[in-house]
Amino acid sequence: MNLLHTRKIGGIGRLLAVSLAGIGMAGTLFAQKTQPLTINWDKTAVVSKSTPTLQVVVNPPLRHGDPLSVASYKAVKELGADYVRYVPWLPYPKLGVAELEPPTAQKTSWDFTLIDPMTKDFLAATDGHLSILNFSTIPTWLFKTDKPATYPDDPYKVTWDYTQGSELRDPTGKDLGDYYARLVSWYVNGGFTDENGVRHDSGYHYKMPYWEVLNEIDFEHSMTPEQYTARYDAIVGAIHAVSPDTKFVALALAMPSKAPGYFDYFLDHSHHKPGIPLDFISYHFYASPGTGQTVEDWQYTFFDQADGFLNTVRYVEDIRKRLSPETRTDLDELGVILPTDNTPEDKVPPPPAYWNLAGSLYAYLYIELAQLQIDVVGESQLIGYPTQFPSVSMMNWDNDKPNARFWVLKLIKDSFHPGDTLVETKLDGPVADSVTAQAFVTPAGHKLLLTNKRNHAVEVPLPDADKASALTVDLETGDGPARSVKPVRGSITLEPFAVSVVSW
Numbered sequence: 001m002n003l004l005h006t007r008k009i010g011g012i013g014r015l016l017a018v019s020l021a022g023i024g025m026a027g028t029l030f031a032q033k034t035q036p037l038t039i040n041w042d043k044t045a046v047v048s049k050s051t052p053t054l055q056v057v058v059n060p061p062l063r064h065g066d067p068l069s070v071a072s073y074k075a076v077k078e079l080g081a082d083y084v085r086y087v088p089w090l091p092y093p094k095l096g097v098a099e100l101e102p103p104t105a106q107k108t109s110w111d112f113t114l115i116d117p118m119t120k121d122f123l124a125a126t127d128g129h130l131s132i133l134n135f136s137t138i139p140t141w142l143f144k145t146d147k148p149a150t151y152p153d154d155p156y157k158v159t160w161d162y163t164q165g166s167e168l169r170d171p172t173g174k175d176l177g178d179y180y181a182r183l184v185s186w187y188v189n190g191g192f193t194d195e196n197g198v199r200h201d202s203g204y205h206y207k208m209p210y211w212e213v214l215n216e217i218d219f220e221h222s223m224t225p226e227q228y229t230a231r232y233d234a235i236v237g238a239i240h241a242v243s244p245d246t247k248f249v250a251l252a253l254a255m256p257s258k259a260p261g262y263f264d265y266f267l268d269h270s271h272h273k274p275g276i277p278l279d280f281i282s283y284h285f286y287a288s289p290g291t292g293q294t295v296e297d298w299q300y301t302f303f304d305q306a307d308g309f310l311n312t313v314r315y316v317e318d319i320r321k322r323l324s325p326e327t328r329t330d331l332d333e334l335g336v337i338l339p340t341d342n343t344p345e346d347k348v349p350p351p352p353a354y355w356n357l358a359g360s361l362y363a364y365l366y367i368e369l370a371q372l373q374i375d376v377v378g379e380s381q382l383i384g385y386p387t388q389f390p391s392v393s394m395m396n397w398d399n400d401k402p403n404a405r406f407w408v409l410k411l412i413k414d415s416f417h418p419g420d421t422l423v424e425t426k427l428d429g430p431v432a433d434s435v436t437a438q439a440f441v442t443p444a445g446h447k448l449l450l451t452n453k454r455n456h457a458v459e460v461p462l463p464d465a466d467k468a469s470a471l472t473v474d475l476e477t478g479d480g481p482a483r484s485v486k487p488v489r490g491s492i493t494l495e496p497f498a499v500s501v502v503s504w
Contacts, residue, residue: 035428035461036427036428036429036431036432036460036461037425037426037427037431037437037460037461037462037463038424038425038426038427038428039423039424039425039426039439039448039463040423040424040425041423041439041441041446042423043423043424044421044422044423044424045371045422045423045424045425046370046371046373046421046422047373047419047420047421047422048370048373048416048417048418048419048420048421048422048440049370049373049374049375049418050366050369050370050373050374050375050376050377050416050418051081051082051083051375051376051377051417051418052081052366052377052379052409052412052413052416053081053082053083053084053085053332053376053377053378053379053409053413054076054079054081054084054085054378054379054380054381054382054394054406054409055084055085055086055087055332055333055378055379055380055381055382056072056076056084056085056086056087056122056381056382056383057087057089057380057381057382057383058086058087058088058089058092058095058096058118059092059383059384059385059388060092060095060156061383061385061397062118062121062383063117063118063156064117064118064120064121067400068383068395068397068400069118069121070400071395071400071401071402072382072383072395072400073121073122073124073125074125075382075395075402075406076122076125076126076382077124077125077126079406079409079410079413080128080129080413081129081409081413082129082130082131083130083131083132083210083330083332083376083378084126084129084131084132085131085132085134085212085330085332085378086119086122086126086131086132086133086134087134087135087136087212087215088115088118088119088135088136088137089136089137089215090136090137090160090162090163090220091158091159091160091162091388092155092156092158092159093137093151093159093162094114094151094152094155095114095115095118095155095156096115096135096136096137097135097137097138097139098110098111098112098115098135098182098183098186099111099139099179099182100139100141100151101141102139102141103194103195103196105196107196108194108195108196108198110182110194110200112186112202114155116202119187123206130209130210131209131210132209132210132211132212132249132330132332133208133210133211133212134211134212134213134214134215134249134252135180135183136212136214136215136216136220136252137162137163137220138163138176138179138214138221139179140162140163140164140165141169142168142169142170142175142176142179143164143165143166143167143168143169143221144165144167144168144169145164145165149161149162149163149164150162158387158388163220163221165221166221166222166223166227168231172234173230173231173233173234173235174234174238176231176234176235177234177235177237177238177239178195178238180235180238180239181238181239181241181242182194184208184211184239184242184243184246185242185243186200186202186204187202187204187206187208188204188205188206188207188208188242188243188246189205189242189243190202190203190204190205191203191204192242207245208243208245208246209245209246209247210246210247210248210249210279210280211239211243211246211247211248211249212248212249212250212252212280212282212332213231213232213235213236213248213249213250214228214231214232214235214252215252216252216253216254216284217251217252217253217262218253218254218255218258218259218262219254219255225261225262225264225265225266226265226271228251228262228266229265229266229271229272232248232250232266232272232276233272233273233276236248236276236277237273237276247277247279247280248277248278248279248280249279249280249281249282249330249332250266250278250279250280250281250282251263251266251281251282251283252282252283252284252332252333253282253283253284254283254284256283256284256285256312256316257308257309257312260315260316260319263281263316263319263320263323264319264323266278266281267281267319267320267323267324267327268323268324269323269324278324278326278327279327279328280327280328280329280330280375280376281316281320281327281328281329281330282329282330282331282332283316283331284331284332284333284334284380285306285309285312285331285333285334285335285365286333286334286335286336286337286380286392287301287302287305287306287335287336287337287361288305288336288337288339289301289302289336289338289339290339291339295351295353295354295357295455296455298354298357299357299453299454299455299497302336302357302358302361303361303364303453306361306364306365306368310365310368310369310372313331313369313372313374314372316329317329317372317374328375328376329374329375329376330375330376330378331365331369331374331376331377331378332376332378332380333378333380333381334362334365334377334378334379334380335358335361335362335379335380335381335391335392335405336358336361336391336392337389337391337392338350338354338391340391341384341389341390341391341392342387342388342389346386346387346390346391347386349390349398350390350391352475352478353455353475353496353497354391355403355404355405356404356473356474356475356496356497356498356499357455357497358391358404358405359404359405359407359408359409359473359497359499360408360451360452360453360497360498360499361453362379362405362408362409362412363408363412363436363449363451363499364436364451364453365377366412366416366449367436367437367438367449367451368436370416370422370438371422371438375418379394379405379409380392381393381394382394382395383395383397384397385397393405394406394409396479399479401479401480402479403479404473404477404478404479407473407477407480407481407482408473408499410481410482411471411473411482411499411501412449412499412501415440415442415447415449415471415501415503416440416442416447416449417442420440420441420442420443421440421441421442422438422439422440423439423440423441424439425437425438425439425448431458431459431460433454434452434453434454434456434458435450435451435452435453435458435460435494436450436451436453437449437450437451437460444503445503445504446503446504447501447502447503447504448462448501448502448503449499449500449501450492450494450498450499450500450501450502451498451499451500452494452495452496452497452498452499453497454496454497455496455497456496457493457494457495457496458493458494459491459492459493459494460491460492460493460494461490461491462487462490462491462492462502464504465487465490465491465492466487466490467504468487468492468502468503468504469484469486469502469503470484470485470486470487470492470500470501470502470503471483471484471485471500471501471503472484472485472494472495472498472499472500472501473498473499473500474494474495474496474497474498474499475495475496475497475498476495482501485500487502
């Protein structure tokens with residue numbers, strides 16, 4: 001081989017090497033460009049203020065000693081969350097209204113016989129943690145009505161007609177405030193003196209960190225913003241007189257997107273009496289799919305409706321920050337209500353995947369609301385069952401075990417806390433339609449919350465996958481806690497509707 005030929009071969013070799021290097025570099029750049037998940041651990045997006053929690057609505061299965069009650073409160077105690085909301089409410093007047101009949105000169109009807117055992121179980125399960133009590137049902141005799149409201153003799157029989165009237169019998173609100181002051185005194189001051197000067201002793205001296213003033217006021221008694229604000233002031237002033245350290249949650253609106261005027265009016269301090277605190281506002285969201293939809297539709301409907309709710313949250317936050325920036329926000333009812341609930345069809349349970357899908361929805365809302373620095377993110381509700389919003393339950397009423405909705409909450413609560421740093425996290429490509437991701441820097445290390453919104457498995461490549469571990473709630477975990485999952489070949493596979501926390 002002559003020198004010229006050798007040089008030609010060498011030149012071709014060098015050209016080939018350069019070409020291959022270029023192809024390799026292009027491939028690397030292409031791989032970087034199309035990497036689905038990018039985390040910038042050094043770039044803070046926002047610092048979390050969000051506490052994940054739940055609400056407990058009083059239902060007959062919460063009777064003291066009932067197996068489902070025992071299992072439910074065991075789960076609540078082990079969860080150890082703050083801001084758990086306790087709501088004795090309108091379908092069961094004897095379980096939530098302590099004075100069902102108007103007082104006369106001869107006697108009063110104060111009676112805590114059925115109320116106390118359930119309330120004490122709740123307070124025991126949340127002992128050591130901040131809780132929010134809301135005896136939301138006002139005695140109907142405090143309102144002007146055409147005839148007295150009736151209620152079943154059976155305390156566990158449901159009724160939907162107890163909340164009658166819109167105008168208070170005492171327009172000053174003093175009678176209303178006095179009712180709630182006595183109710184609170186029963187639990188914090190060992191008892192109270194009734195309307196006739198008779199002392200009623202309880203012996204209780206519980207702490208009452210938060211009291212929520214009424215519930216879904218846009219529905220119950222159809223209160224206007226002006227009416228609610230005046231009633232809030234009356235109740236808060238009366239409770240403060242007997243429990244000075246209690247703070248308050250307000251509004252609890254059912255349909256916030258349809259009633260922005262409540263926020264504009266209530267959050268304007270000039271509409272309140274001097275010294276009345278505006279500690280928290282609250283409002284609710286339930287995804288509500290159409291009749292005839294199946295899980296194949298729900299996987300889109302739930303999240304589309306959630307995005308609409310998140311736009312409402314942004315709008316309300318603008319109002320809050322403008323009028324009362326010191327007021328905090330508690331979204332204390334987040335969930336799904338299926339169209340079969342409280343109909344004969346609700347005796348057929350949803351498909352198992354529903355519970356994971358509803359859990360995935362909560363995880364999605366937690367991510368989005370943490371980004372918006374919402375203070376409390378409350379999943380609804382501990383117990384539902386046929387005839388009482390079964391699709392909203394976090395307990396399996398057939399086997400007394402927490403379902404996937406509860407285990408998603410526990411996974412999030414155990415992993416993320418106020419003060420964690422949300423860092424810049426980006427998903428690209430087809431995976432972005434199926435998965436929502438948010439990375440956090442926590443005192444326990446780097447973590448990533450992933451929620452699969454779709455009814456198919458999704459593979460998500462992870463940075464430093466060989467150093468990562470993961471916990472997942474999915475269809476395989478059923479009514480059990482999160483299971484351990486190990487990334488394989490640099491990726492984690494999210495099964496349908498899986499919620500995973502990856503840790504480094």
